[in-house]
Amino acid sequence: MSVSLSLTVNDEAVNAQVDARTLLVDFIRNNLALTGTHVGCDTGQCGACTVLVDGNAVKACTILAVQANGSKITTIEGLAKNGELHPMQAAFKDCHGLQCGFCTPGMVLSAIDLVQRHPDADEATIRAELEGNLCRCTGYQNIVKAIAQGAAAMRG
Amino acid sequence: MYAFEYQRPKSVADAVAALAKSGGKALAGGQSLVGAMKLRLANPGTIVDLSGIAELRGIKKEGDAIVIGALTTHAEVASSSVVKQSIPALAAVAEGIGDRQVRNRGTLGGSIANNDPAADYPAAVLALGATVHTNKRKIIADDFFKGMYETALAADEIITAVSFPVPKKAAYMKFPQPASRFALVGVFVAQTGGGTRVAVTGAAPHVHRASTIEAALSKSFTADAAKAVKIPADHLNNDIHGSAAYRAHLVSVMASRAVAAAG
Structure with missing residues (x-):
């Protein structure tokens, strides 16, 4: 069954007709060609597909595109403004908060959700809040450091 | 995932009618159902998406009980000042489910309707002696959980809210x-x-x-x-x-x- 979608992705209005069974991550990657949102485990565990739906981190592999109808979606491509990295992206770069980089888009978006709720998050909070994002390089040390630095930058 | 028909009713009555007519499945946050459909463990011919029904959301104190709408997410329960004040253990259960992304989507009603053998919410509902409200009746927790992934719900019955008496x-x-x-x-x-x-x-x-x-x-x-x-x-x-x-x-x-x- 085909359904109409009308949503906002990275501040741009998007209208499309998709099969109702289309996952949000497939819509983002295949229909919109925004391939920064990754598919890791495809079972809702690893968090590589994390995007923000109305500001909340969500695993785009475990939500139908039609469930996000009417929502505002932010993917990794929507964070930089006018060529300037988002403070959280800049912090990941500064701290080398990545190794292979596959988990990074999801990590960055989860980090932004985290900082919205815990602007002063300590290391224990950051680690606990990252439960839904796996780094198979196990590079957590610098990821946690980057999020603390990014949080400070977001506080301004 | 197999193809399905999709409906998004605006009221509980319309959702119940859609389920009765189609024999389909209700979709709440989808954190279990979408995964099961991807694995083809679930193959509903029709999905009735409940997300458009505003009356299913919200948390309120009613007398000596906290009443939580079925579509209220785990994240909302975990951060609710009403829940934290009256039943902090319930807020803690919600905060401990899955991970942040799951808590942003998963719902109370979805969790207990699914009745996963290892889910957290069923333990809270049963131990607190909560009452499950549906579109047609009120079911006490002792009568609600029937077996592995089985509940007392009829195929066209929708959980509207759960009422948790405040414990000592x-x-x-x-x-x-x-x-x-x-x-x-x-x-x-x-x-x-x-x-x-x-x-x-x-x-x-x-x-x-x-x-x-x-x-x-x-x-x-x-x-x-x-x-x-x-x-x-x-x-x-x-x-x-x-x-x-x-x-x-x-x-x-x-x-x-x-x-x-x-x-």
Whole structure:
């Protein structure tokens, strides 16, 4: 069954007709060609597909595109403004908060959700809040450091 | 995932009618159902998406109970000042489900309607002696959970809210399976107006009350009393994650930790 979608992705209005069974991550990657949102485990565990739906981190592999109808979606491509990295992206770069980089888009978006709720998050909070994002390089040390630095930058 | 028809009704009455007519499945947050459909473990011909029904959301205090709308997310329950103030153990259960992304989507009604054998919410609902409100009746927790992934709900019945009486004391302790973080064993202990109630998730094919621990705690509400109860391993889950004997032992240990946490 085909359904109409009308949503906002990275501040741009998007209208499309998709099969109702289309996952949000497939819509983002295949229909919109925004391939920064990754598919890791495809079972809702690893968090590589994390995007923000109305500001909340969500695993785009475990939500139908039609469930996000009417929502505002932010993917990794929507964070930089006018060529300037988002403070959280800049912090990941500064701290080398990545190794292979596959988990990074999801990590960055989860980090932004985290900082919205815990602007002063300590290391224990950051680690606990990252439960839904796996780094198979196990590079957590610098990821946690980057999020603390990014949080400070977001506080301004 | 197999193809399906999709409907998004605006009211409970329309959703019930759509389910009755189509024989389809209700979709709440989708954190279990979408995954099951991807694996083709679930193959509904029609999906009735409940997300457009505003009356299913919200948290309010009504007399001596907290009433939570079925579509309220785990994240909303975890951060609710009303829940944290009246039943902090319930807020803690919600905060411990899955991970942040799951808590942003998963709902109370979806969790208990699914009745996963290792889910956290069923233990809270059962131990607190909550009442499940549907479009046609009110079901007490003791009558709601029927078996593995089975509840008292009819195919065209929708949970609208769950009413949790405020307990005197309560706490939940979970021993998570290290990879999935689902409860290998989780125990919710509550001192309620109806006596001490202890509900166990993860250990058996479905959530159940631990009557021997309840009896021991009714005499002496202490961690030692809970720990001293020997739980028989018969009928408990026995799999690669833990033997039945190991789970039986964990039930007493988690119950004693919950009593200690309840204070």
